[in-house]
Amino acid sequence: MVVIALGQMRRRPTAFVGLAVALFLAIGTVTLFGSLFAADLTAPEAARKAAAGPGVMVIAGAFGEIAVLVAFFVVVNALGFALRQQHRELALLRTVAATPRQARRLVRGQVVATTLLVTAPGWIVGAVAARRFLAELQRRGMAAPGVRVPGTPVPMLVALAAVLAVGLVASAVAARRISRIAPAAALTAGSTENSRTGTPRLLAGIAALVGGALLLRLAATRPAEQPDKAGQAALLGSLVLLIAVALAGPLAARALAAVLGTPVRALAPGTGWLADANLRGYARRLSSAVVPVALLVGLSGTMVIMTSTAEQAESMTASSVTSGTDVWLRQVEFTLLACFAAVSTVNTLVAVTAARRREFALLRLVGATRLQLLRMLTAEAVLTAAVGVLLGAAVAGAASAAFSTATTGSAMPSVPAACWWIVAGAAALTVPGILATGLRAVRGPAAQLVSGGHE
Template sequence: MLRLAFGQIRTRPATFAGLATALFMAVTAITLFGSLIAASVVSPPAYAGQPGLVIIGGAFGEIAVLVALFVVVNTLGFAIRQQHRDLALLRTVAATPRQVRGLVRRQVLIVVLLVSPAGWAAGALGAHRLLGALVDRDLVPAGSRIPFTPVPAAAASVIALLLGMLSAVVAARPVCRVAPAVALGESVGGDRRFGPIRTPAGFLALAGGGGLCLAVARQPPDKAGQGALLATLVLMVAVALLGPLFTVAVVTVLGLSVRVVAPRSGRLADANLRGYAARLSSAVVPLALLTALACAFLSLGDTVKDAAHHLSGTELTSVNSAGDVWLRQVELTILVCFGGVSTVNTLAALTAARRREFALLTLVGATRRQLASMLCAECLLITAVGTLTGTAVAGVSVSSFSVTLPGSPLPSMHPAGYGSIAAGVAALAALGILLTGLRATSGPATETVAGQRG
């Protein structure tokens, strides 16, 4: 079974690229923040006014682990869908659901082992640089140092493996929950059902995110900011679980305008996206996560700035100190790097996996220019849905923070900052979809149809 798992990874590098990137970033982030926590053991104690290494490492690590779980579940789900036919064939030749789940777990184990050394090195380097910046800004005591210990690196790999194993349980369920013949049929036509667990879990996460927003609204301003970020992630979990339900509805509405502007390519793009709900959700969710995190971080700062004239000097310092602002910027940078790399890999893998589909369209008369127009329309729709979804999630969560401040209860977001976020998300979508799609449409169509699996 281990040899079969390795063979699937070796023959499908594009499929597992997103998962490898997500797990690499998880190992890197956990090693980095774990090293900061380890440094607290050998470093001088923090004095009044300093947050301390344990608080910084713990707060950052908590958000990093949640984002890692979110991205790993999404990318592994895509990898399993790309193997759906192969796994269904295994079921038809007497492989049990337990054996299929074991195969997926071994794939996760192999990927974690492959990416861990690079993640350890990147995390250790980042920890040393971040600690130096914290000392320079007097956020931690002078003389703080990173101890030489393998504990953070080992813990990072173990946590990444646990995240992957948890994701495997969720991702492998569609091919394991049904009879082998049904699983094989779904590998051809696609599974249009939304299982008995996913949808209730999505509404449960939605209720949990709403409850967390209400709790944040009752906190003092200096504590409500981190709670708002946590609420953003919980609401994004709900979006991921309910993605196939709402993304198709949103695309149906937005697709009308695209079909008017570009009747042929727009109609084809709209039909493709609505016809493959799972694929659409996998493409939209990373963009929405990136938009939601970036908007939440920037909106928190802008909201505090707009409420500054209503706050006393002491209140303003406690909510918006220079150190806190810098720490938020560092956290945003790390999470944007995490989300950005994973987004590009996921979109590129999704598009590359459609090579056979593009070849079939070519054989029935579509020109390369028409395929490029269709990809542009799809990219526009996916970017619009992801950006609007992320903006809505961030608006709800940051509203729970803004009501704790005097002045307007609505969150603030300066147009230039939001424009930069939207432009960045659009650029990542174009990089992942258009460039990969243009490459996937090249080459002889007959050879692609005859030689490519799935």
Template structure:
């Protein structure tokens, strides 16, 4: 049977090629997603600046959410957890440690260019690859060593330059220029200040970002345990090896979790899509061989031999495809990872990792799918009597079975349940987490009922088809009704492609639109002041308020925290959004109108709650609750106001002075300014620009510019979703071509017989073209229904409407693409078949 399987594949090159491509590309996409998953799990970030340290002690940002039960949910704190300067002496005193240096890290920018970089104290430079190229170390306040890559052209030792840091701009004397040793893997450009200046410019003087320790000749693993024991009870973690890079770039900790979630979501979608495509392609190829298998049964082949034949062919193709995936999978994974880095989703310092596990997983999953598809496709021809198989080979009609109907019911029930959860339970962007799987469940459920739905839609569409296409339309309708099972096999990939394209793309456009609306509706300010580095000096707020034409100004900062008491049952690992605002003017710069209490009382340790949050926590004005802030600190706050907020985009308001101290920079991030009545926004922007000119490093942006910047950020984040969706749509489009070509090639004998009975080439081409358009229409209708099961509930949750938002051109292009692809992949093989003499074609 193995030899027969190989010979069979040689004589079925088209079917072999279609199946091979479906397996190869499906496994490649799944392996690429697996590589992203492995990268997120490993999260390898080799150190660059701290490569000279054997161990790095940094703040522990892990957090366990409050809750009952044994399985506690884990989260990552949003801000850097800094260490006490006294911890440096504790680490230095551990036996085996030669040196221990507390590193102070803060943002700075060399003016006037204003490119933001991380700056440090010179005392930690000894552990970095930097060496002085010229000059001396910064010895006193006002001294700075420049990275030679940052130095303005012509800068020499002794020059004075302006640097913005910690909300202010100062003049510093260049005492030296430094360069990193080596070429590849060089750290990002930086600045080195004196120890006193670094402590002054840090977010919290007296604290350090991390502690770098050297211990030559010491067992690092053992020393790591000793340091952890010495700092027992402190919120610290000791890093070694490639983990040390997380101290340089704390964002990679949360980035790893985000990458795992992204890879998991799209990996699951890719596995389901690939399994569907592969199973459908292999199953259709096996169904087309019912006549051949029946003849083999008639001449004495046993059921076991036929199963071995089908299994051998499937295994041979799968092994070849798996071998190719070992080369294409890592390339696709690396390409996709580079796109993530380019979009800013993943830090560029993270190393891409793709071992053997994603490869084996992808190959194994698709092997099982291919074998199942092949055996199920040939199951009836192998099982029934040869004479019955020969009779059914002309047109297979039986399709319904108890397992198939049960699975269809389960998938459709799952889609309905997810749709209800999306519409009634979830709100805002989080609703997308259930909307995506709804599309897949609905698509699978409709596909399992494909033959029945195809018959029903053919009946509904027959009148317009006959009216518009005449005789060709009548024959096309008869063909689709008579061959409902095989018609459904061709329409199903069209449904899958159009359903994924319509559903996933409109999910993104609706999410982006909802986010942009929430941002613009919540902002009443006409201008925003930001700093090149390190936040905005709070003292600037009074000067802004004193300007003519200013109605209100509010210092503003954001972070993420957690409600610890009372327990918030709706709170997940992403926490609760926090906004720090000034009490005076907050109601005029933000769209916040309290229904109880007042924002003017937002001072000290107080908070204002959204109405939904207040109801959930059973808290009102005068009540207290405990917050865990972004850096791990806890604070008990008193509720002074309750306000209505857009569902899914709620934030807890706190005094800006309280929240800013627990953020990365320790300062407000921006100042929101509202123009007085009668003052044009342009005039306000000009007045603020004049003030900013006296404070180098400040930038003034109008309301439209702020909204445009937020929109760019939101669309950039959505770009990776568009990219992955595009990959899946392209893959399903290949499935459309594969199934259509396989189906048409199986009808060469039928086309030859039509020619022998008097039909011309043009008549046959017109009939098949109309049939292709009808099949595409059926697939698009079913795909639209599958997409609607997710889009309507998601639109309700995200925007409050019934229709998704986004350009209608997306749907138009999807429909046109589905029809064009089906038409071309039908007409081309039909045209090739019609070039063969009718007698020869009828004998196939």
């Protein structure tokens, strides 16, 4: 199983590169904030009291709870896609007498191998980031000069254990379907896509939607003098709503694609119709591409609108130095979350498009030219970006309205012009990313790609 697992990773590098980057980010993030916790715990009592502001542990907790959840969300999304890319190969193993337990063991081996591969770089980046972040806090008076990041390996080991646990749980859930159905049925299922969203997944999506709504209600009912607590609840609520979008993604993406695809079919009757049919016919693939875009727009939009709303309401009543530090902390948090979402978007879009080489080759064999395929991909990219932006904007709007209700008493937040830059950034990552990967995917002899199906 170890040899087969490593062989699959070599055969489909694009799928596992995205997973590796997601795991790297997760390990680095947990190491970063774990090291800051350790620094505060090991600091002398006098050093803790000497610093102005909430303290290193409070800052690390406020940053970490959202950043770590986002990192794990990215890991689960990347892992699910990597396993879907191997569905046919896992089905073939089942037909040659591989047991469900062996199939699950293969998937676990891939997760463990990928995690161990990125552990050392993640530790290094996390430790360096922790020291630089602490130094900046000290420069701004938010941490005492005597606080130091300890040399203990505990934060690193905790990061490895946490990421491994998340990866193994996610792999068990993702591999459950292929390991439980009959071998012949597994092979048949691997050649097609099930258009239905399973009942357990749909129920989980509804539960996440309810949980997100409760968090937004909690944010909306916070007192006006507690904008930070309202902001954290709203941001956490937006993340839970995005998890609901991911769980019910195929259903929501198919519905939006059907609506948005109508003008595309009218403007481009040939390639537009094919692009719309591809997106609606492969809803799970569309969901894989849409969710990272929604994550980028949803989290970034929520952060930017909440900051603008807080500034408009003049909710920061501390001194000018503290207010400047608060703004800096929000900017750092926004940058961190935007980087996670952007990396997830690029990785997923590249992997999703690169995995379609065999499909493109089949279209070329039945008469489609490379130019026609690129036109089809352009229409798909525009629709994908539009669906992701709409879903993300809906989440950002709901979270920002809850925060605005708490801080200003009105559900109408202040929407700055920077939101248009977020939309433009999402489109700039989506459309060129799909087209650049598509240019490479349509190269090569079509007959050879169809027969081999290699990347």
